[in-house]
Amino acid sequence: xxxxxxxxxxxxxxxxxxxxxxxxxxxxxxxxxxxxxxxxxxxxxxxxxxxxxxxxxxxxxxxxxxxxxxxxxxxxxxxxxxxxxxxxxxxxxxxxxxxxxxxxxxxxxxxxxxxxxxxxxxxxxxxxxxxxxxxxxxxxxxxxxxxxxxxxxxxxxxxxxxxxxxxxxxxxxxxxxxxxxxxxxxxxxxxxxxxxxxxxxxxxxxxxxxxxxxxxxxxxxxxxxxxxxxxxxxxxxxxxxxxxxxxxxxxxxxxxxxxxxxxxxxxxxxxxxxxxxxxxxxxxxxxxxxxxxxxxxxxxxxxxxxxxxxxxxxxxxxxxxxxxxxxxxxxxxxxxxxxxxxxxxxxxxxxxxxxxxxxxxxx
Amino acid sequence: xxxxxxxxxxxxxxxxxxxxxxxxxxxxxxxxxxxxxxxxxxxxxxxxxxxxxxxxxxxxxxxxxxxxxxxxxxxxxxxxxxxxxxxxxxxxxxxxxxxxxxxxxxxxxxxxxxxxxxxxxxxxxxxxxxxxxxxxxxxxxxxxxxxxxxxxxxxxxxxxxxxxxxxxxxxxxxxxxxxxxxxxxxxxxxxxxxxxxxxxxxxxxxxxxxxxxxxxxxxxxxxxxxxxxxxxxxxxxxxxxxxxxxxxxxxxxxxxxxxxxxxxxxxxxxxxxxxxxxxxxxxxxxxxxxxxxxxxxxxxxxxxxxxxxxxxxxxxxxxxxxxxxxxxxxxxxxxxxxxxxxxxxxxxxxxxxxxxxxxxxxxxxxxxxxxxxxxxxxxxxxxxxxxxxxxxxxxxxxxxxxxxxxxxxxxxxxxx
Numbered sequence: 001x002x003x004x005x006x007x008x009x010x011x012x013x014x015x016x017x018x019x020x021x022x023x024x025x026x027x028x029x030x031x032x033x034x035x036x037x038x039x040x041x042x043x044x045x046x047x048x049x050x051x052x053x054x055x056x057x058x059x060x061x062x063x064x065x066x067x068x069x070x071x072x073x074x075x076x077x078x079x080x081x082x083x084x085x086x087x088x089x090x091x092x093x094x095x096x097x098x099x100x101x102x103x104x105x106x107x108x109x110x111x112x113x114x115x116x117x118x119x120x121x122x123x124x125x126x127x128x129x130x131x132x133x134x135x136x137x138x139x140x141x142x143x144x145x146x147x148x149x150x151x152x153x154x155x156x157x158x159x160x161x162x163x164x165x166x167x168x169x170x171x172x173x174x175x176x177x178x179x180x181x182x183x184x185x186x187x188x189x190x191x192x193x194x195x196x197x198x199x200x201x202x203x204x205x206x207x208x209x210x211x212x213x214x215x216x217x218x219x220x221x222x223x224x225x226x227x228x229x230x231x232x233x234x235x236x237x238x239x240x241x242x243x244x245x246x247x248x249x250x251x252x253x254x255x256x257x258x259x260x261x262x263x264x265x266x267x268x269x270x271x272x273x274x275x276x277x278x279x280x281x282x283x284x285x286x287x288x289x290x291x292x293x294x295x296x297x298x299x300x301x302x303x304x305x306x307x308x309x310x311x312x313x314x315x316x317x318x319x320x321x322x323x324x325x326x327x328x329x330x331x332x333x334x335x336x337x338x339x340x341x342x343x344x345x346x347x348x349x350x351x352x353x354x355x356x357x358x359x360x361x362x363x
Numbered sequence: 364x365x366x367x368x369x370x371x372x373x374x375x376x377x378x379x380x381x382x383x384x385x386x387x388x389x390x391x392x393x394x395x396x397x398x399x400x401x402x403x404x405x406x407x408x409x410x411x412x413x414x415x416x417x418x419x420x421x422x423x424x425x426x427x428x429x430x431x432x433x434x435x436x437x438x439x440x441x442x443x444x445x446x447x448x449x450x451x452x453x454x455x456x457x458x459x460x461x462x463x464x465x466x467x468x469x470x471x472x473x474x475x476x477x478x479x480x481x482x483x484x485x486x487x488x489x490x491x492x493x494x495x496x497x498x499x500x501x502x503x504x505x506x507x508x509x510x511x512x513x514x515x516x517x518x519x520x521x522x523x524x525x526x527x528x529x530x531x532x533x534x535x536x537x538x539x540x541x542x543x544x545x546x547x548x549x550x551x552x553x554x555x556x557x558x559x560x561x562x563x564x565x566x567x568x569x570x571x572x573x574x575x576x577x578x579x580x581x582x583x584x585x586x587x588x589x590x591x592x593x594x595x596x597x598x599x600x601x602x603x604x605x606x607x608x609x610x611x612x613x614x615x616x617x618x619x620x621x622x623x624x625x626x627x628x629x630x631x632x633x634x635x636x637x638x639x640x641x642x643x644x645x646x647x648x649x650x651x652x653x654x655x656x657x658x659x660x661x662x663x664x665x666x667x668x669x670x671x672x673x674x675x676x677x678x679x680x681x682x683x684x685x686x687x688x689x690x691x692x693x694x695x696x697x698x699x700x701x702x703x704x705x706x707x708x709x710x711x712x713x714x715x716x717x718x719x720x721x722x723x724x725x726x727x728x729x730x731x732x733x734x735x736x737x738x739x740x741x742x743x744x745x746x747x748x749x750x751x752x753x754x755x756x757x758x759x760x761x762x763x764x765x766x767x768x769x770x771x772x773x774x775x776x777x778x779x
Binding site for chain 1: 646647649650652653654655657658660661662664665677691
């Protein structure tokens with residue numbers, strides 16, 4: 001199956017009213033995509049061949065070799081000619097640190113994937129005739145064109161947002177005054193999303209605390225936070241952050257959605273709280289993805305409910321490699337999964353330093 | 364313990380300190396000489412107790428823990444301690460005394476720096492309150508018991524707290540007159556921000572070590588021996604300490620020198636595994652290791668200058684790199700061997716990391732070794748030693764470029 005046919009099938013799937021999981025469809029597309037990427041991405045083919053895995057030797061998607069996220073910093077992993085690259089997303093980091101890159105020759109599939117998941121998880125109550133209010137605590141995609149997160153927010157505003165949906169970070173600073181005015185104008189007749197990185201929320205909460213201000217955002221407001229702190233703000237655990245959000249913004253945890261995503265992936269994973277309020281909080285997996293958990297010592301899948309390193313098969317990654325191995329730990333929960341939080345305040349190893357801190361590129 | 368209990372413990376220890384300060388410095392030093400005579404003996408009760416407790420508490424393999432203690436403590440005897448005192452507080456020095464109380468916040472899982480941090484204030488007649496680290500909850504209490512047995516006159520001046528959970532309790536502990544802490548730059552900054560200018564703060568930040576091997580040690584007839592020594596430096600404490608080398612630089616114009624060293628080092632680490640097995644690796648660390656191995660594997664598939672050498676059980680990994688670029692160090696016996704053309708190139712590479720450099724194991728530079736060692740000191744190293752001895756620092760090693768006792772002391776010149 002050629003890439004065009006794979007992408008057409010995926011687009012139909014993503015744009016359907018309620019994309020449902022379909023194991024047979026997934027299997028067929030995954031194996032076809034692996035064969036395509038093996039053929040067209042030399043670095044990936046050599047990696048797979050080194051492990052004795054070829055497209056005609058595997059029977060199921062579970063056997064597709066996964067590429068570690070760090071490889072995106074070292075190699076250009078594209079399954080199309082380099083000169084056809086239309087867009088590059090880069091991982092965060094300092095200007096001197098090497099950053100991972102995701103090259104795209106088309107944004108069509110990327111945006112179809114992100115918009116489908118965004119709407120499903122954050123606007124399950126949005127009807128087709130209504131535009132939501134989206135307030136973004138992150139810079140615009142014009143300001144940071146290589147940020148996949150800013151691109152996502154910009155695409156979401158374009159597709160779902162009303163005319164007063166805006167970004168509120170400029171030149172690296174949160175525009176608290178503008179944000180205050182926007183908060184005062186929040187409507188109650190449509191879904192409202194306040195979204196951004198965790199450290200932007202921390203800055204906002206700190207500013208409100210300094211001003212001795214408490215808000216009571218209405219019940220139609222939901223919050224989405226993502227990313228870590230990257231050493232740039234006072235860190236909180238997720239529980240601490242959510243407790244502060246509830247105390248200062250008046251939004252309870254049941255309306256706070258965490259997003260798990262990364263530059264190297266075309267898809268994102270959102271908490272289930274708005275979609276399934278009665279169920280356990282878990283990350284929802286789009287129908288075109290599969291997530292499994294491996295024992296980091298053996299590479300074998302762990303038992304259900306056990307923590308393992310998160311391995312993702314993302315069919316939206318047609319232009320690079322679809323199987324990604326993260327260094328994060330997680331475990332399955334029902335139809336979704338949870339990501340193990342880093343133990344905040346965990347003592348460091350005495351006097352020795354982790355070289356990723358030396359690199360100024362906390363992961 | 365709640366903040367009030369910690370405040371009370373500080374008051375109690377200050378009272379004990381008053382009694383300690385009535386004694387002469389010489390008599391206190393003699394008691395500590397007895398202590399170090401005990402601890403330098405592998406058959407001594409304290410050593411055996413620590414050797415038995417460390418594996419369960421830290422995950423280290425018993426054989427590795429024992430070897431690490433032998434290498435680290437056997438030479439920290441009474442004479443070595445006397446030498447430390449003479450060097451830093453000797454007869455030519457002004458009068459020195461510690462502060463009214465010292466709080467020691469331990470971190471990491473290597474017991475030698477913890478032991479020294481605990482008893483060093485006592486040498487200055489400053490009573491000590493100790494907060495153990497989560498990675499090593501046993502050393503402090505064993506040292507306390509040992510002190511009570513070997514130097515009972517000093518025991519009332521040492522208090523080891525149960526684990527502290529709350530920031531309020533920690534804040535109470537930070538009311539001590541002198542704070543000794545180890546941790547990341549962020550941790551040090553957080554603690555420092557809570558202290559008053561009148562308090563003494565002795566901080567040890569995060570550090571790393573490297574090995575630098577020159578042509579004379581990279582020749583076929585020597586490289587095996589060097590590799591065995593480097594394997595000891597890497598294997599001890601499962602590479603968890605600041606003296607554990609995270610990278611090795613092969614300085615040579617011979618394009619095969621780094622390959623030779625990498626192959627021999629892999630064999631040497633396999634030998635080391637047989638003698639001193641790798642201990643427990645928690646899930647998060649195992650995930651990082653797996654990620655770095657896979658990344659090296661992927662790069663090696665596309666670049667013949669990169670080689671991943673590892674055992675099937677993943678008990679160690681050597682990555683022969685194509686360049687000197689700094690890459691993540693997941694530790695637990697994972698090391699990179701970088702080619703580097705000249706000593707000057709290495710020094711230039713070190714420049715951005717100077718403030719975090721601890722020690723350098725150096726070999727193979729012949730007549731140029733001493734000048735190169737001096738250059739490494741100027742580049743930030745506080746210790747330059749031969750491979751195989753990184754994990755056996757002298758008791759008076761000037762960690763952080765400072766002394767062991769002097770940073771804790773108030774010196775006074777008496778001119779009458």
